[in-house]
Amino acid sequence: MIEERYRARADAFEAKVAAVLSHQWDNPSPCARWTALEVVDHVIDMHGVMVGHPITRTEDPLTDFREARRVVEEALASRGSEEVSTPGGPMTLADHVDQVVSDDLVLHGWDLARATGQDEKIPAADVERLWATATAVPAELMERFRTPGAFGPGIEVYGPEVPVPSEASLQDRLLGYVGRDPMSKSL
Template sequence: MGEIAERYRRHADAFERKVAAVQPDQWDNPSPCARWSAKDVVDHIIAMHGYMLPAGHSLSPAPDDPLSRFRSARADVEAVLGSELAHEESDTPAGRMTVADHIDQVVSDDMVLHGWDLARATGQDDTMDPVDVERLWAATSKIPPELMEKCRTPGAFGPGVEVYGPEVEVPGDASLQDRLLGLIGRDPA
């Protein structure tokens, strides 16, 4: 659990810094995610935290500002990662796994990718940690074509759920970060 909790903490720290740096007049800025503003990106990450909690648990009430809501959702997930609940298994769209593994594979990684979206929407540094880029590239580039097609199909995992957009071609000499972004449907340019 230590590695998963540590990775989650690193990703949450980086995402929280980006949320804290958003200026009040930037929340409505468009993001690289089609139809989403900067605030929508943060709202998505907060909602995903709630989906990661074990059955019967929900996010704690929080003040209605993005930073406070993120910090509260983060505290809820960190509490789960530090408890026996992290070892419980449940069925997920990717198969049966522990709560900790589900957090690691979904919301923890989501904070890296959507951190880029938030940074782009608000003019912040959008450089991802190279260690995370390598790990995400290794996992994402190995997704079987039929599953990748499902990930690119809006609604395939539930109403309104769109995992990846259509692949964006990037130059052959593009950085690994840009290749990863293109693979998941983001235009790094």
């Protein structure tokens, strides 16, 4: 199930990366201080973190994401049940990938779509799963998630919560909860 979920999310993210026009890479994203290219770079970097070594880079974000994806899929297949140390305590590599980069593909896929004028719709099952996960985080840990650098230099899990109307869609409530402003106009 974890491998299938990762594969579906990676397919969707890869399609968004492939659809970025060359002049859009410098567009600002909903992630403070990040361009569209920096969103993709972050996702690639986090894939490297999951497998314990950096991803080899080229000048092409799509090629680089495909390599990152290949490395993670290979790690899931060969050592997914291996126990790894994480900021949240020991867990399997597969669970860590599922909770970090797989979820990142969904949220940063929205960021990339917003930055480049693509379809911003997140699959309902992903919205529901991420909402349940995010809102289950204890308040003291959520404060740490919202503190830049709490998990290492340059790492920010969630931004400050952005208020959205109570009648907003679950997708918009999720995005506001994790620090995006879904009510702002597309960039």
